[in-house]
Amino acid sequence: MTTSAETRTLELPREHAEPGTDPLETLARQLLTEIGEDPDRSGLRDTPARFARWWREFTQYDPGQVETVFPLHTVGQLVTVSDIHVWSLCEHHLLPFSCTLTIAYRPASHVLGLSKFARIAHRHAHRLQIQERLVHDIASEITAVTGSPDVAVIGKGEHLCMSMRGIRTPAVMTSSAFTGIFEDFGPARDEVVSAAGGPR
Numbered sequence: 001m002t003t004s005a006e007t008r009t010l011e012l013p014r015e016h017a018e019p020g021t022d023p024l025e026t027l028a029r030q031l032l033t034e035i036g037e038d039p040d041r042s043g044l045r046d047t048p049a050r051f052a053r054w055w056r057e058f059t060q061y062d063p064g065q066v067e068t069v070f071p072l073h074t075v076g077q078l079v080t081v082s083d084i085h086v087w088s089l090c091e092h093h094l095l096p097f098s099c100t101l102t103i104a105y106r107p108a109s110h111v112l113g114l115s116k117f118a119r120i121a122h123r124h125a126h127r128l129q130i131q132e133r134l135v136h137d138i139a140s141e142i143t144a145v146t147g148s149p150d151v152a153v154i155g156k157g158e159h160l161c162m163s164m165r166g167i168r169t170p171a172v173m174t175s176s177a178f179t180g181i182f183e184d185f186g187p188a189r190d191e192v193v194s195a196a197g198g199p200r
């Protein structure tokens with residue numbers, strides 16, 4: 001499994017020295033005008049700058065070092081980290097979706113530092129995504145960092161583009177990536193599915 005070529009971080013300039021020259025602020029002013037607002041009214045005066053800040057803050061968020069592994073002296077354990085909650089952005093509508101992730105693997109020779117699962121999840125969530133690719137890319141990175149061929153990732157997401165607009169129906173989307181021992185139905189897969197809250 002390889003990291004998807006579709007996945008790229010937005011290349012946005014970090015700062016604009018001259019006030020009023022930030023293209024994201026200009027976009028925000030245009031957006032406000034298009035929806036019938038006055039971008040110069042007092043409540044909206046700082047909104048374009050906030051808009052520019054949040055887009056950069058979200059898409060350039062750096063979750064830090066993810067490669068810390070420790071040698072493992074026992075074999076056969078399954079490690080499962082569940083209820084990792086991340087926010088991502090639907091690449092079709094640029095609206096947020098939230099995703100609760102369960103990540104499991106069977107360490108081959110090294111174990112990954114516990115916090116790194118959440119760092120890896122955020123690394124792939126803080127960009128324009130679809131949920132299937134988010135889950136796939138997290139699984140690929142867990143494999144790359146741990147060297148384990150046995151990895152499972154289950155995501156349960158709610159997409160605002162479905163609940164607040166369009167069909168306006170809240171729903172939970174479950175998507176999963178299973179490699180190695182998790183590919184077949186059996187005890188390893190049952191354990192991770194159960195940690196993710198069951199097959200529902």
Ligand SMILES: Nc1nc2c(ncn2[C@@H]2O[C@H](COP(=O)(O)OP(=O)(O)OP(=O)(O)O)[C@@H](O)[C@H]2O)c(=O)[nH]1
Binds near residue numbers: 130131132165166
């Ligand atoms: N499989 C998948 N679909 C997604 C995801 N995020 C959004 N979508 C869907 O992408 C589709 C885009 O469909 P379009 O018909 O091109 O766009 P649309 O007219 O806005 O569609 P509606 O959302 O049905 O109003 C919609 O069905 C969304 O629900 C995702 O993470 N995975």
Ligand SMILES: [Zn+2]
Binds near residue numbers: 090091092093094159
């Ligand atoms: Zn969407």
